[in-house]
Amino acid sequence: MRRMEKNRQESGNKYWTIDEKTGEFLYNLIVENDYKKVLEIGTSIGYSGLWFASALRKTNGKLYTVESNDERYDIARENFSKADVLDIVQQLKGHAPDVPIPDMIDFMFLDATKFEYKYYLSTYLFHMKKGGMIVADNAISHADAMKVYKDMVMNSDQLETKLVELGTGLLVSKII
Numbered sequence: 001m002r003r004m005e006k007n008r009q010e011s012g013n014k015y016w017t018i019d020e021k022t023g024e025f026l027y028n029l030i031v032e033n034d035y036k037k038v039l040e041i042g043t044s045i046g047y048s049g050l051w052f053a054s055a056l057r058k059t060n061g062k063l064y065t066v067e068s069n070d071e072r073y074d075i076a077r078e079n080f081s082k083a084d085v086l087d088i089v090q091q092l093k094g095h096a097p098d099v100p101i102p103d104m105i106d107f108m109f110l111d112a113t114k115f116e117y118k119y120y121l122s123t124y125l126f127h128m129k130k131g132g133m134i135v136a137d138n139a140i141s142h143a144d145a146m147k148v149y150k151d152m153v154m155n156s157d158q159l160e161t162k163l164v165e166l167g168t169g170l171l172v173s174k175i176i
């Protein structure tokens with residue numbers, strides 16, 4: 001993770017990964033809530049995935065992470081392999097929300113195409129239980145593209161949502 005954080009900073013964040021503070025925040029959410037099944041939409045090269053994997057080592061869980069770009073999918077595989085987490089990380093190649101998820105999920109991280117978040121939510125919410133959590137990235141940096149999603153989660157009586165001003169802005173929604 002340290003090596004990837006260094007590369008991230010030196011490359012000008014070429015692969016649009018989360019920053020270290022956001023990684024720590026997500027790590028703590030998973031460990032504190034004892035979440036065991038994480039779904040990520042938008043693996044990129046696996047930086048956030050490594051934060052999830054390290055939290056899931058503690059909770060004895062598993063990560064499913066979806067990526068549509070072949071090159072980034074392969075780089076992520078190499079990074080997961082180097083970090084020795086392939087036993088708890090299942091990469092899914094394809095375009096969400098068309099990718100089927102093979103399990104029930106208790107934590108979902110949305111970090112892909114912003115205007116598609118509403119489709120990820122409406123498709124994958126059926127794979128989640130009460131008490132689960134959905135975190136959507138870029139709520140501040142891409143506020144316009146996320147407006148429909150934000151309205152959806154803020155007005156849902158199934159979700160309790162708050163904006164966390166960390167990194168590029170996170171919408172954190174708990175299923176009630």
Ligand SMILES: C[S@@+](CC[C@H](N)C(=O)[O-])C[C@H]1O[C@@H](n2cnc3c(N)ncnc32)[C@H](O)[C@@H]1O
Pocket residue numbers: 015016017018041042043044045046047048049066067068069072094095096097111112113116
């Ligand atoms: C912001 S990056 C993800 C960064 C990663 N979560 C991290 O912090 O390390 C977004 C990624 O989502 C992928 N992507 C965009 N739309 C997608 C979709 N509908 N399904 C799967 N992957 C998608 C892009 O190819 C890109 O690699």
